[in-house]
Amino acid sequence: MVSAPVSGRKGGRGLVIRFESVSKKYPDGTVAVDRLDLVAPSGAITVLVGPSGCGKTTSLRMINRMIEPTDGRIWLDDRDTATVPTHQLRRGIGYVIQHAGLFPHRTVLDNITTVPELLGHDRKRARRRALELMERVGLPPHFAKRYPAQLSGGQQQRVGVARALAADPPVMLMDEPFSAVDPVVRAQLQNEFLNLQGELGKTIVFVTHDIDEAIKLGDQVAVLQVGGRLAQLAPPAELLSEPADTFVAGFVGRDRGYRALGFAGAGRLPVRQEQVIALGAASGEARDAAEGGWVLVTDAAQRPQGWLRAEADADPPPSTPAEPVTEAQLNLGGTLASENATLREALDAALSSPSGRGVIVDDSGRLLGTVTASEVLARIEQQRAAGERSTQGGES
Numbered sequence: 001m002v003s004a005p006v007s008g009r010k011g012g013r014g015l016v017i018r019f020e021s022v023s024k025k026y027p028d029g030t031v032a033v034d035r036l037d038l039v040a041p042s043g044a045i046t047v048l049v050g051p052s053g054c055g056k057t058t059s060l061r062m063i064n065r066m067i068e069p070t071d072g073r074i075w076l077d078d079r080d081t082a083t084v085p086t087h088q089l090r091r092g093i094g095y096v097i098q099h100a101g102l103f104p105h106r107t108v109l110d111n112i113t114t115v116p117e118l119l120g121h122d123r124k125r126a127r128r129r130a131l132e133l134m135e136r137v138g139l140p141p142h143f144a145k146r147y148p149a150q151l152s153g154g155q156q157q158r159v160g161v162a163r164a165l166a167a168d169p170p171v172m173l174m175d176e177p178f179s180a181v182d183p184v185v186r187a188q189l190q191n192e193f194l195n196l197q198g199e200l201g202k203t204i205v206f207v208t209h210d211i212d213e214a215i216k217l218g219d220q221v222a223v224l225q226v227g228g229r230l231a232q233l234a235p236p237a238e239l240l241s242e243p244a245d246t247f248v249a250g251f252v253g254r255d256r257g258y259r260a261l262g263f264a265g266a267g268r269l270p271v272r273q274e275q276v277i278a279l280g281a282a283s284g285e286a287r288d289a290a291e292g293g294w295v296l297v298t299d300a301a302q303r304p305q306g307w308l309r310a311e312a313d314a315d316p317p318p319s320t321p322a323e324p325v326t327e328a329q330l331n332l333g334g335t336l337a338s339e340n341a342t343l344r345e346a347l348d349a350a351l352s353s354p355s356g357r358g359v360i361v362d363d364s365g366r367l368l369g370t371v372t373a374s375e376v377l378a379r380i381e382q383q384r385a386a387g388e389r390s391t392q393g394g395e396s
C-alpha cells in the first residue's frame, strides 16, 4: 500500500531532505544502511525508529556529513549535500543529542550563544536571543549563569534544544534527545517540543528506539530493520492500522489495535443525558438522582467535579439527607473526554469512570452527557464496518 505523502506543517520554513538510495558500509564490512530512499518533508517531523544497531544514528549523521555515505546521495532541497562544504552545510542544521552534549566549562548562556558567535553574529543580539530561547524552552533567566553540572538532566536537554535553535537553522537533527530523563520529564519535554515545532515549522529528523515516542511525535515514521533496510514509512495511524509486514507489526507492539484508536475520531457519540446534582446540594437529592448507585456532581457552571456513591453502604458513609454534598466525598477517578475526543479517549473515559459511564464535556469543560464502554465499542464496530465497505467499494 502506498501512503499519501506527508505534508509539512502550515508555515513550515524548513528544507526538504531526500535520501536517494543511500548506503553506508563501514570499513570493517558492517552494512549500517542499505539503499535507503526517504523524503523528510519541509516543516514536518520524520522519526527514524527501529531496534538497536539498525542504522538510525548512521542515517541521521549522514545528513550533516558527520558520516559520509558510501553510496547514493542526500539532497537538501535541490542541493546535493556532497557538494556543499561541511561548515556551510552544518550552519543550517541544528543537532541535538542524548545528554545534551553541552560544554561543561561554559555557562548555559555561553553554551547557547556558541554557534551564533562562531558565525560572527553580534554578541549582544546573540545573548538577547539566547535569553528569549531559554524562555521558549521553559528555563528561567537566572539559569543563564549556571554551568551544565548545576542542572537536572531535563534542564540540560532544554539547553541542548535552545542551543540547536540559536542559529535558527531550517533543519534539526535530534538523536534520542529525551531518552536520558525520567518518564514524567520526558513526556513534558515531548509536549513542549511539539508546541515549539508547531510555531517554528522546522524540518526535523528525530531518532528514537521507542515506538511510543515515534508515534507521539512523528508526522511520519520510518521503521528500520537491522541491516539498515527501510521496513515501512508511514504516518503513525497507518503504521498501527496497516503494518507492512510481521517485523513492523511486532515492533509496533501487541496493543497496536487499541493504540490506533487514539487516531480515530469518535465522531458524534450517542451521548446520554445524565442526572446530576450540584456540589453543596442536599445528600438526599443525590440518592434520588443516582443511577446504578452513582451520581455525577457538577459545579454551578455544569462542570463535572466527581462521582458520588449514593448508596447506604457507601464508603465514606453517606451524610444524612439534609447535609450538603462536599468535595471530600467525591470519587475523582475517571478521565473526561471532550466532544472531539478520539475513540481511545472516549473508551478510556468510560473504562476509568467508577460508574462505568464516561463523562463527555464541551470545549469549556461543561457536561454534555455520558457514554458507556459498550456504546463506544459499538461505534468502533460501526467505523470498522464502514471502513471495510469503503475498501471493498474501492477495490471493485
Ligand SMILES: Nc1ncnc2c1ncn2[C@@H]1O[C@H](COP(=O)(O)OP(=O)(O)OP(=O)(O)O)[C@@H](O)[C@H]1O
Pocket: 026, 027, 028, 030, 031, 032, 050, 051, 052, 053, 054, 055, 056, 057, 058, 059, 209
Ligand atoms: N564506526 C563504525 N564502524 C563499524 N561499525 C559501525 C560503526 N558505527 C556504527 N557501526 C555499526 O553500524 C550499525 C548501525 O549503527 P547505528 O549506530 O547507526 O545504529 P542505531 O540504530 O543508531 O543503534 P542504537 O539504537 O543502538 O544507537 C551497527 O551494527 C553498528 O555496530
